[in-house]
Amino acid sequence: MRSSFLVCYDICDDKRLRQVFKTLRGWGDHLQYSVFECQLTPADLITLRGQLKAIIHQDEDQVLFINLGPSEGRGDRVIEALGQPYCRMDSPCLIV
Amino acid sequence: MIRISDIQSADELLPARMLNEFVYCPRLFYLEHVDGLFAHNSDTLEGAARHSRVDAKSDALPTAQEAVQCESIHARSVTLSSEQYGLIAKLDLIEAEGDLATPVDYKRGAPKSLDDGSLGAWDPDRIQLCVQALVLRENGYRCDEGILFYWATRQRVRITIDDALVAETLAIVAAARRLMDARQIPAPLVNSPKCPRCSLVSICLPDETSHCRAYVACEQSEQTQPGGRWVQPLLFDVGYPAANSESIESAPVRQLITSRDERRPLYLNTQGNHVGISAQVLKIKEKDKLIQEVRLNDLCQVNIFGNIQLTTQAIGALMTADIPVVYFSYGGWFHGMTQSVGLKNILWRREQFRQADSNRFCLQLAKQLVKGKIRNQRTLLMRNHVEPPEQALQFLKALTIEVRRAESLAELLGVEGLAARVYFEHFNGMIKVGSDDDRPRQQNGKHEFRFDFERRNRRPPRDPINALLSLGYSLLAKDLTIAATSVGLDPFLGFYHQPRFGRPALALDLMEPFRPLIVDSAVLSAINQRMVTISDFVVVGDAVALTANGRKGFFRAYEQRMDQLVTHPLFGYRVSYRRLLEVQTRLLARQLMGEILEYPVFETR
Ligand code: SF4
Numbered sequence: 144m145r146s147s148f149l150v151c152y153d154i155c156d157d158k159r160l161r162q163v164f165k166t167l168r169g170w171g172d173h174l175q176y177s178v179f180e181c182q183l184t185p186a187d188l189i190t191l192r193g194q195l196k197a198i199i200h201q202d203e204d205q206v207l208f209i210n211l212g213p214s215e216g217r218g219d220r221v222i223e224a225l226g227q228p229y230c231r232m233d234s235p236c237l238i239v
Numbered sequence: 240m241i242r243i244s245d246i247q248s249a250d251e252l253l254p255a256r257m258l259n260e261f262v263y264c265p266r267l268f269y270l271e272h273v274d275g276l277f278a279h280n281s282d283t284l285e286g287a288a289r290h291s292r293v294d295a296k297s298d299a300l301p302t303a304q305e306a307v308q309c310e311s312i313h314a315r316s317v318t319l320s321s322e323q324y325g326l327i328a329k330l331d332l333i334e335a336e337g338d339l340a341t342p343v344d345y346k347r348g349a350p351k352s353l354d355d356g357s358l359g360a361w362d363p364d365r366i367q368l369c370v371q372a373l374v375l376r377e378n379g380y381r382c383d384e385g386i387l388f389y390w391a392t393r394q395r396v397r398i399t400i401d402d403a404l405v406a407e408t409l410a411i412v413a414a415a416r417r418l419m420d421a422r423q424i425p426a427p428l429v430n431s432p433k434c435p436r437c438s439l440v441s442i443c444l445p446d447e448t449s450h451c452r453a454y455v456a457c458e459q460s461e462q463t464q465p466g467g468r469w470v471q472p473l474l475f476d477v478g479y480p481a482a483n484s485e486s487i488e489s490a491p492v493r494q495l496i497t498s499r500d501e502r503r504p505l506y507l508n509t510q511g512n513h514v515g516i517s518a519q520v521l522k523i524k525e526k527d528k529l530i531q532e533v534r535l536n537d538l539c540q541v542n543i544f545g546n547i548q549l550t551t552q553a554i555g556a557l558m559t560a561d562i563p564v565v566y567f568s569y570g571g572w573f574h575g576m577t578q579s580v581g582l583k584n585i586l587w588r589r590e591q592f593r594q595a596d597s598n599r600f601c602l603q604l605a606k607q608l609v610k611g612k613i614r615n616q617r618t619l620l621m622r623n624h625v626e627p628p629e630q631a632l633q634f635l636k637a638l639t640i641e642v643r644r645a646e647s648l649a650e651l652l653g654v655e656g657l658a659a660r661v662y663f664e665h666f667n668g669m670i671k672v673g674s675d676d677d678r679p680r681q682q683n684g685k686h687e688f689r690f691d692f693e694r695r696n697r698r699p700p701r702d703p704i705n706a707l708l709s710l711g712y713s714l715l716a717k718d719l720t721i722a723a724t725s726v727g728l729d730p731f732l733g734f735y736h737q738p739r740f741g742r743p744a745l746a747l748d749l750m751e752p753f754r755p756l757i758v759d760s761a762v763l764s765a766i767n768q769r770m771v772t773i774s775d776f777v778v779v780g781d782a783v784a785l786t787a788n789g790r791k792g793f794f795r796a797y798e799q800r801m802d803q804l805v806t807h808p809l810f811g812y813r814v815s816y817r818r819l820l821e822v823q824t825r826l827l828a829r830q831l832m833g834e835i836l837e838y839p840v841f842e843t844r
Binding site: 144145165166168169170171182184185186187188189190193215234235236237238239 | 280281284518533
């Protein structure tokens with residue numbers, strides 16, 4: 144079962160920042176500067192954590208995982224946007 | 240130096256890790272090491288992550304003679320073997336004082352708490368540690384005890400390597416070897432708390448398999464069939480132990496698999512698009528303009544319709560991520576697919592080929608499939624028809640009995656054809672957009688359409704509904720081809736559908752009972768809910784085809800159906816149709832391997 148996470152980061156070095164950004168792009172949507180929203184299974188979370196751990200410097204940088212609960216049926220209940228709209232893709236497939 | 244990690248013949252040595260699994264569950268050991276199946280779950284991933292840190296650097300262990308000169312030794316990630324017992328072990332850490340060595344093994348999880356409240360080790364871990372001690376001893380070290388370090392509580396448990404433990408370990412080594420030679424998969428554990436934590440649970444299907452084993456195949460009995468007792472004859476053909484007719488008490492089936500697939504299919508439908516990849520994200524471009532980005536992590540399959548370019552790098556990344564790429568013609572014919580290597584369970588395919596040669600097996604399975612299909616067609620009519628046609632329903636019911644009597648595939652084909660005719664005669668009654676609310680429009684001399692169905696025609700489809708049905712069956716054949724492949728069966732060798740060049744016969748077999756439930760039902764929703772409308776069709780030559788937009792609408796209808804949860808009639812839990820296809824395909828593999836006697840066809844209630 145997937146859960147939604149807000150992943151927020153504060154990285155002190157430009158190179159590591161780019162690496163963290165690039166890694167997170169593979170896992171979720173870039174919501175705002177330094178904030179991603181990711182739908183992760185427990186296994187995904189472990190893998191992602193491992194990938195980020197390998198990039199960041201433990202004593203300078205920080206990554207926060209904020210668990211918003213199960214993705215399914217979450218709808219737009221937990222995030223409310225002012226200004227630019229926030230929308231969530233819920234369809235069972237992607238068609239381009 | 241006694242590192243042998245580079246030696247090829249290490250294959251024949253039994254790794255300590257495998258014995259750990261054998262003790263945990265012999266079936267797990269068998270699935271992983273005889274069938275070559277592997278899957279990660281959170282536990283194994285976490286373990287792998289921990290180990291990659293421990294293993295980051297592997298040390299050389301001095302020989303025991305050299306070690307005597309040293310004060311103390313700390314060697315990490317050392318691989319050693321024992322010729323005498325045919326064992327090999329990777330040791331996380333060896334602490335040695337002179338030639339007295341102590342292996343330290345890191346385990347995720349917590350130690351076992353014993354009855355008296357003290358800490359103990361889990362059996363699989365004890366045995367694995369003992370194997371490590373044995374290989375150390377054979378390499379000249381003395382080894383009297385080992386240590387298990389449990390990450391979750393950061394606690395160490397000391398284990399004395401005494402004669403009793405060595406004897407127990409050697410007995411287990413012998414049992415594991417016997418199992419490998421026997422080539423007979425052990426039965427699943429019954430109602431065991433180990434299963435929910437097992438990484439192979441969705442491959443093993445322990446409760447489902449037990450439930451389907453109305454008969455137990457356990458004793459090695461001879462070929463004679465005592466009067467009246469029905470024994471599946473096929474098992475004898477391939478030298479399997481016979482089934483006896485004792486039924487086992489079946490425990491309730493726990494839902495140990497997730498009800499939905501976590502990942503989604505991607506459909507690429509816009510002609511001329513170009514797909515590349517950068518950092519695990521597919522970049523879909525039209526001309527040079529980026530129109531969409533799609534993460535590999537979100538995908539379970541990529542479907543390509545017609546003229547779309549995929550770079551080699553993108554294909555490579557998809558294969559690495561184990562995501563199949565499926566190719567269709569622009570018109571929707573399923574052409575083929577690209578998939579990663581990596582399926583090792585060749586024994587299953589061998590069984591598939593053997594069974595396909597047995598007429599009895601083919602007929603038995605085909606009957607199940609056709610019966611299921613007719614029942615499901617009947618159910619669909621009952622549920623969706625504006626005025627369910629009593630006579631037709633009765634007739635369909637009679638035909639399911641007729642199926643049981645069929646004595647050849649040809650006869651069965653006849654019954655199936657008859658049922659299809661009756662069913663499709665009434666198909667129109669399930670379409671609820673009357674010609675009133677969807678008047679066919681005469682568009683300056685262009686063809687005039689209406690959603691009006693007379694009979695099924697396919698090559699080519701000559702009306703909108705047939706066009707939708709054809710596309711839908713193509714998609715379903717694709718999904719079952721993927722399911723068969725990912726389970727490890729050959730999609731091109733069927734039992735009911737005979738082999739023909741380029742035809743995924745097994746996928747066609749498996750899809751029979753699902754045609755009405757998934758495709759026909761998706762076609763009905765597409766039309767009835769106006770996801771596809773009359774203006775989405777065009778005439779191409781003598782065929783009716785969907786426009787790009789119409790196709791999009793239908794993909795959505797089809798995938799919505801696939802995503803819908805449905806209760807499994809045998810197991811009582813709810814899964815999506817997409818998941819269900821995989822479960823059913825795995826059950827077929829169970830039957831091929833002789834574990835269950837009859838393929839339980841999916842029928843909705
Ligand atoms: S799911 Fe249960 S029975 Fe199946 S391999 Fe794992 S532990 Fe053994």
